[in-house]
Amino acid sequence: MGRILLGAIVLATALAAQDMPHAFVGGRVIPITGPEIENGVLVIHQGKIVAVGSAAEIDLPDDAERHDASGQVILPGFVDTHSHSGNVEGGDGSAPMHPDVRALDSINVRDARIQKAQAGGITVANIMSGSGHLLSGQTLYVKHRDAKAIEDLFVYREDGSLAFGVKMANGTNSRKDPPFPGTRAKSAALVRERFLEAIEYREKVERAGEDSEELPPRDLGLETLVDVLEGDRVVHFHTHRHDDIVTILRLAGEFEFKVVLQHVSDGWLVADRIAASPHVLGASLILIDSPGGKIEAKDNRFQTAPILDRAGVTTGFHSDDPITDSRLFNRMAALAVRAGMPRERALYGLTMAGALMLGLEDRIGSLEAGKDADLVMFSGDPLSVYSQVLQTWVDGVKVFDRADPRDRLYAEGGFGASHDQQLTVHGIARGEFE
Template identity: 35%
Template sequence: MKKKLSLSLIVVFALALLWVGVSAEQGVIAIKAGKILTITSGIIEDGIILIEKGKIIEVGKELPIPPQAIIIDASEYTVMPGMIEAHTTIGLRERFEPPSADETTDPCTPQLKVIDALNPFSRDIKEVVFGGITTALITPGRLNVIGGQPAVVKLTGTTISQMVLLEPAGVKISLGEGPKQAYGAKRKLPSTRMGSAYLVRKSLTDADYYLNQWKEYEKKKASDKEAKKPKLDLKLEPLAKLLEGKLTAFIECYRTDDIMTALRIIDEFKLKAVLVGCADGHKVADEIARRKIPVIISPMGVGPRRIETKDITIRNAGLLSQAGVKVVIHSDASLGVGAIRELPLAAAFAVKGGMDREEALKAITIHAAEILGVADRIGSIEKGKDADLVILSGDPFHYLTRVEQVFINGEIVFEKKEQN
């Protein structure tokens, strides 16, 4: 007999409301779950999650349920936190439109903000939610050396202000094939890896000079009314914040030489950074680990589609994790391989390659939230966090498991209907 997700009889009256989604304004919601994967506090069998005003107000076993609560019976199901896609360009272009994630008139565009191009009504965003992905780091593409400012967004809402969790979330930097192909074809700098590294260093050096001008002005202005205020430079402002440690550098690099260039730049400018891609990361895992730099990787990479990932191995995630590197797993959907909604299967591939199962779960939930700077809000099922939850028909890593319901901010944004 098929398992069926249903509401308790005491709230049959609320069925009509559930057809369009439970609202966070409807009072307390109680989810009775067969299994709760809290991520940070183990597994709770036959547990209860209480939600009010979009927040988790309690999680545990045998909790008292308020009399007027809407009860969702998920006693035959598994509940986990909403999953996080930690690096994607979804929402920046529609299908069949020309690429629009890179402003390729200039290789260095740190002043650009992805929120100015993000379409909340993108079909791609809706389909990602169907897979249990509730939050994403939306980032510029890989063609510019310095691409712009990413944003962490919830994948629901009709306006950017409703979606944004953190903006700006950092600055995107790309090394390797992307920039040199994009600009080398135009006979412009950079046409080599050396040129890309030079542009990063030059931009950060200019930002350091700019930052020191402002520091000098701040020192002088109290005692010198004639102190000249530096001119605001929108291009250097985000880079100055990188140097101050207020923003994170997300550096896309795949090959060993690009990874080591990234590490040298991180050391030279004392950057808070995350390596993205990192296909050859297992070859220099100790170098990454000793600097305590996290990585965002796909367990499989894109194989022959890109020469810089030709040495990718399914063991990459496991080897990096075993070396002590904090690993976050993302999909390769932006490169036409797989789909973001298959993120849990990407994590399952990492387990197949030797990654610890619990670490793989963290790699698509709490570890992603931590490196994106939003772990106080999402990434685990804990009291006080946002009620971003996924109800699954089984093990999140099993290929037959279905997403039954998805909650974002305590509201059902996806519900699987029974089909004949």
């Protein structure tokens, strides 16, 4: 109840800025779920998209504020399925699994990387803790609104509950001295053990029924794992090597959890296996400028994107901010095109694929009437190095405008452009990973 009320307050604040409908006219509109529209019209009102179509089809509301978008390209806001912005933290070194730990309790909304994500046209992100644990904590799905407090970024699901997932990892990052696993087999064994514990917990709760005397003591971590077992929370699984990817498919099959494969460097080697798994919502890729940097990423290549896409895997991208720069998120799709991914599939990867992986496909990811008014306007081809993000809108509110000197500072960098920004990689401070 409290959560719903809080959501209502945030919404009311946002609505004050958007009483009038806005109509964007004259631009090229790329709705993602339909053909591109030359001289398109997009009308938004009260945070939602009201109409999308060609100038000939759409009647502009009389009271609409008109925005001349000629020469521009309008797309749905980008969805980044994996970011470490806000200097997010997860569990500590006391245990390898922390399902009770929430990202939202650690995020600094004043981190300039939130503004930089806005400057890159990213309207929705999955902020999560690092991969140094088998399970580092709960993630947080955010909208990149202008925020004073973490609640300003929240995304609520239809039932009023907060939208988030769970971060897990396998491979080398989570292998270390006890109590952490020392081998890959031990990693899988510890995960199994914990999920079996959650199954028992669920059975105890079910057996207790209405009888509060019989209920086991509340365990927030096991509650979260039960949600994962029920398919209510998605696991975002950091993984690189082909055998680790297959291990995830095996675990997901055993416990029937829904999983988004994150990074998937070797995905091109096991594309068919990934495509065949009913538990995989999608694969979210990071395309890095050179192979390696860590032993598991030695075969990371741009071609992974077209190969997974062709195999039928829902294929999207993530910034892994700060590993790559949120302001150049479009570059990820462009490099996939360089490797042979069709343009429209790459643009889908920046938008709709991410929406599907976060379970928000009914609300975001495409320009369709009824969906959230999350938009990005480019100065030209969104897959060209020479194009700039001109504006970004979230829920019908402009959150980035390149014409505004303050916003331009975030877009280009310069003195003061990185306040509150720490360089952490997968939760590891800069000094440590060097």
